[in-house]
Amino acid sequence: xxxxxxxxVNILDAAEQLFFENGVEHTTMDQIAKxxxxxxxxxxxxxxxxxxLFEAIIIRMVEHLNxxxxxxxxxxxxxxxxLTKIAQQEVSLLNSVHFLRIAKIAFMQMLQQPALAEDxxxxxxxxxxxxxxxxxxxxxxxxxxxxxxxxxxxQFVYQLKSFVFYPVLFGFETPDSLPITKIIExxxxxxxxxxxxx
Amino acid sequence: xxxxxxxxVNILDAAEQLFFENGVEHTTMDQIAKxxxxxxxxxxxxxxxxxxLFEAIIIRMVEHLNxxxxxxxxxxxxxxxxLTKIAQQEVSLLNSVHFLRIAKIAFMQMLQQPALAEDxxxxxxxxxxxxxxxxxxxxxxxxxxxxxxxxxxxQFVYQLKSFVFYPVLFGFETPDSLPITKIIExxxxxxxxxxxxx
DNA sequence: CAAGAAGTAAACTATTAAGTTTACTTTTAA
DNA sequence: TTAAAAGTAAACTTAATAGTTTACTTCTTG
Numbered sequence: 001x002x003x004x005x006x007x008x009v010n011i012l013d014a015a016e017q018l019f020f021e022n023g024v025e026h027t028t029m030d031q032i033a034k035x036x037x038x039x040x041x042x043x044x045x046x047x048x049x050x051x052x053l054f055e056a057i058i059i060r061m062v063e064h065l066n067x068x069x070x071x072x073x074x075x076x077x078x079x080x081x082x083l084t085k086i087a088q089q090e091v092s093l094l095n096s097v098h099f100l101r102i103a104k105i106a107f108m109q110m111l112q113q114p115a116l117a118e119d120x121x122x123x124x125x126x127x128x129x130x131x132x133x134x135x136x137x138x139x140x141x142x143x144x145x146x147x148x149x150x151x152x153x154x155q156f157v158y159q160l161k162s163f164v165f166y167p168v169l170f171g172f173e174t175p176d177s178l179p180i181t182k183i184i185e186x187x188x189x190x191x192x193x194x195x196x197x198x
Numbered sequence: 199x200x201x202x203x204x205x206x207v208n209i210l211d212a213a214e215q216l217f218f219e220n221g222v223e224h225t226t227m228d229q230i231a232k233x234x235x236x237x238x239x240x241x242x243x244x245x246x247x248x249x250x251l252f253e254a255i256i257i258r259m260v261e262h263l264n265x266x267x268x269x270x271x272x273x274x275x276x277x278x279x280x281l282t283k284i285a286q287q288e289v290s291l292l293n294s295v296h297f298l299r300i301a302k303i304a305f306m307q308m309l310q311q312p313a314l315a316e317d318x319x320x321x322x323x324x325x326x327x328x329x330x331x332x333x334x335x336x337x338x339x340x341x342x343x344x345x346x347x348x349x350x351x352x353q354f355v356y357q358l359k360s361f362v363f364y365p366v367l368f369g370f371e372t373p374d375s376l377p378i379t380k381i382i383e384x385x386x387x388x389x390x391x392x393x394x395x396x
Numbered sequence: 397c398a399a400g401a402a403g404t405a406a407a408c409t410a411t412t413a414a415g416t417t418t419a420c421t422t423t424t425a426a
Numbered sequence: 427t428t429a430a431a432a433g434t435a436a437a438c439t440t441a442a443t444a445g446t447t448t449a450c451t452t453c454t455t456g
Contacts, residue, residue: 111306155357171308202403399455399456413441416439
């Protein structure tokens with residue numbers, strides 16, 4: 001790997017860490033240069049402005065988000081098992097260091113500049129990419145009884161987010177402190193008591 | 199009302215508006231003075247630092263939050279009616295301009311300085327003040343069947359927040375664009391299908 | 397109504413941080 | 427192996443903005 005590429009990675013790593021810890025506004029380009037073991041001029045050779053650096057970080061983070069495989073509905077496996085599996089994957093995404101970092105950095109900027117919001121919100125992450133079609137198949141196969149599939153999908157994901165994501169994002173909880181198993185169990189149970197076909 | 203008091207109010211109003219629109223960091227004391235029709239010196243006579251002004255705004259906002267009356271469990275009224283009433287009050291709090299403003303301003307700071315978080319999080323707002331004891335009475339009166347009351351209360355409130363609060367806070371939705379009635383209906387229905395006593 | 401409390405505009409200071417320049421050294425690739 | 431691409435440290439410019447000072451005016455209250 002060329003020195004130039006190494007420096008680039010160092011700069012991105014250092015900036016990601018510092019932006020996450022202190023916020024974009026409270027991180028100086030001098031700090032980034034120092035933490036990256038690069039000169040300030042090198043930082044500016046790679047990224048013409050602080051904004052460009054911020055953008056590059058968000059892009060890299062989104063790329064690095066390991067999107068778990070889409071789970072396909074199966075008529076052979078009990079619906080609660082399948083929903084539990086989806087919930088587990090979702091929670092592991094929501095609680096990953098990577099996702100929390102993107103979220104914190106992005107939300108900070110978003111709250112100040114709503115223009116950024118749409119950009120980030122339009123991306124579909126995690127199980128929301130496929131949950132609606134999963135549920136549709138559950139209904140088609142008489143395992144579920146749902147009138148408004150879009151709404152039901154939101155209920156499911158929002159319930160997980162409310163318990164495992166926002167409290168950590170805002171610093172009220174740490175990922176370790178959460179009763180993950182119980183949260184998943186109860187989310188699935190609540191969802192099914194409402195939507196399981198008789 | 200004395201001129202001095204008027205100026206104080208003007209300054210708080212102007213700062214609240216500007217902090218909300220642009221964030222605390224992107225609001226200058228000169229802007230605040232101008233918007234408040236006061237001299238900068240007057241601003242500093244009332245509030246010794248920008249931080250002190252910020253704090254005063256948060257305190258005033260919290261005071262102004264009209265906390266609806268605590269709803270007491272009644273064995274005479276159907277449980278779904280009672281939960282709907284609670285949900286309605288909660289949604290009107292979560293969607294009030296006042297609450298959204300506090301939330302946006304406070305969360306912005308919170309995401310940057312987790313120390314602030316505890317302070318704000320420790321306050322119990324809305325129906326969370328009494329929902330657990332409400333549910334406990336529902337259980338005692340055989341209207342509800344709940345094992346973990348604390349958890350169930352969170353499920354109820356989180357579901358409302360997920361639909362009516364976070365999307366507005368982050369700018370994905372406006373309060374008017376939400377199908378409030380449906381959200382309340384469905385939240386209550388889901389909660390009861392899980393927890394209503396047979 | 398007079399003293400002092402509080403208001404005003406505007407210039408000033410000090411600090412912070414983004415981005416540039418300079419003079420020089422190290423990597424890299426034809 | 428050598429030219430150019432990229433690195434370096436450190437001093438510099440520029441702009442923004444928190445907070446102060448000054449010289450003066452207007453409220454307010456005993």
